[in-house]
Amino acid sequence: MPSVAEDAALAVIDMQEDFCPPDGALAVSGGRDIAPVINQLLALPFKLKFATQDYHPKDHCSFASQHPGKEPFTSTHTIRNPEAVGDEAEEQTTILWPDHCIQGTRGCELIPELDTSSLQCIIKKGGDRRVEAYSAFGPPFREPAVGMSDLPNLLKASQIKRVFVCGLAFDYCVKCTAIDAADAGYETFLVEDASKAVDQGEGAIAANKGEMEQHGVKFIRSNAIIKTTIAAAAAASTSTSPPPLRRLCAAAPSSALLPTCAREFLSSTTPGAAIPSAAPPSPAGSLRTSTQGVGPWRVRAAVGAWRGLSSTPLTAARAGRRRLGRPSVAATPGGCFSAAERAETGGADKMAFS
Numbered sequence: 001m002p003s004v005a006e007d008a009a010l011a012v013i014d015m016q017e018d019f020c021p022p023d024g025a026l027a028v029s030g031g032r033d034i035a036p037v038i039n040q041l042l043a044l045p046f047k048l049k050f051a052t053q054d055y056h057p058k059d060h061c062s063f064a065s066q067h068p069g070k071e072p073f074t075s076t077h078t079i080r081n082p083e084a085v086g087d088e089a090e091e092q093t094t095i096l097w098p099d100h101c102i103q104g105t106r107g108c109e110l111i112p113e114l115d116t117s118s119l120q121c122i123i124k125k126g127g128d129r130r131v132e133a134y135s136a137f138g139p140p141f142r143e144p145a146v147g148m149s150d151l152p153n154l155l156k157a158s159q160i161k162r163v164f165v166c167g168l169a170f171d172y173c174v175k176c177t178a179i180d181a182a183d184a185g186y187e188t189f190l191v192e193d194a195s196k197a198v199d200q201g202e203g204a205i206a207a208n209k210g211e212m213e214q215h216g217v218k219f220i221r222s223n224a225i226i227k228t229t230i231a232a233a234a235a236a237s238t239s240t241s242p243p244p245l246r247r248l249c250a251a252a253p254s255s256a257l258l259p260t261c262a263r264e265f266l267s268s269t270t271p272g273a274a275i276p277s278a279a280p281p282s283p284a285g286s287l288r289t290s291t292q293g294v295g296p297w298r299v300r301a302a303v304g305a306w307r308g309l310s311s312t313p314l315t316a317a318r319a320g321r322r323r324l325g326r327p328s329v330a331a332t333p334g335g336c337f338s339a340a341e342r343a344e345t346g347g348a349d350k351m352a353f354s
C-alpha cells in the first residue's frame with residue numbers, strides 16, 4: 001500500500017459537541033473518547049485532511065420538533081426530492097432526531113479535543129432545511145442532485161484515490177460518507193477504532209458493516225495505517241540519509257508527531273535509524289531543546305514554556321505553538337509523552353520537531 005501522503009484523504013466526520021457526551025443533544029456513547037485516535041491519524045501526512053460539520057438551520061426537517069406528534073429517535077419522516085419535476089421523485093425515509101447542531105450554537109462546534117491545526121478545510125452539511133444530509137458528499141438525492149457539497153470537486157482537484165473515513169456516527173454520517181466515496185470510485189476505508197455508532201449493539205454493527213461492504217468499503221484500524229505509513233517512508237529512504245523519520249516529517253511539516261507504536265515499528269524495521277523518542281522531564285518554566293539520536297534530529301518539547309499562559313490545555317498548547325513559531329500536534333495517550341510528562345505539562349501535551 002502506498003503512503004497516505006501520495007493519494008489519500010482523511011475525512012473526520014462530525015466531531016461536534018452535540019454528538020458527544022456529556023451534554024450533546026444527540027450524544028453518541030464514547031464519542032468524545034475517539035478524539036485521541038483521530039488526532040493520531042491527523043498527525044500522519046495524508047495528502048488531504050478535512051472535517052465535516054453538521055450545520056442545520058433551526059427549522060431543519062430532521063428535527064422531530066418540526067413534525068407535530070412525532071418523537072425523536074422513534075418516528076420517521078419521508079422526504080421527497082424537492083427539486084424533482086413531475087410525479088416521479090426520489091424519496092428518503094429517515095429517522096427523526098432531537099434538535100442538534102444548529103448553526104451558531106455551542107452544540108454545532110467541533111469539540112476542543114480534536115486537533116484541528118492540520119485540517120485543510122471544514123465541509124458544512126445539512127444547511128438546506130428541506131433535506132437530510134448524512135454524507136459529506138451531500139443529501140442522497142441525485143436526480144437531480146440537491147445541495148451537494150464541494151467534496152467531489154475537492155477530491156478530484158487533490159487527485160485523491162483513497163479515502164479514509166472516521167468520526168461520528170458510524171451508522172449514519174460516517175457510513176453514508178463511506179458509501180458515497182466508494183460509489184464515486186474511491187478506494188474507501190472506515191477506521192473502526194476512530195468511529196463510534198449510535199447503535200452499538202453487535203447485530204447493528206454487523207448489519208451496517210455488511211451494508212458498507214456491499215459497496216466495497218473496507219475496514220481498517222488506526223495502527224495499521226500508522227505502521228503502513230512509516231513503512232512506506234522507510235522503504236523510500238536509503239540506508240544513509242536522510243533517515244526515514246526525517247523524510248516522513250519533511251513530508252508532513254505540520255504533523256510530525258510519531259506515536260509510540262510507529263517508533264517501535266521503525267526501530268524494528270530500520271536498525272540504527274535516528275528515532276526521536278519521548279523527551280525526559282524538564283525543569284518547570286523552561287523551554288528545553290533536547291537532541292536525541294544522531295544527525296540533525298532535534299526534538300523540541302515545549303514543556304512548561306507555556307505553563308501559566310492559559311488555564312486550558314488546548315489554548316496553552318496553541319500559545320506554545322505560537323511561541324515556537326513551528327507547527328506542532330497533540331500527543332495522545334500512548335504517544336510521545338509518558339503519563340508523568342503529561343502531568344508535568346498540565347495536559348499541554350504537545351511536541352514540535354525542528
Ligand SMILES: [Zn+2]
Binds near residue numbers: 062
Ligand atoms: Zn443532523
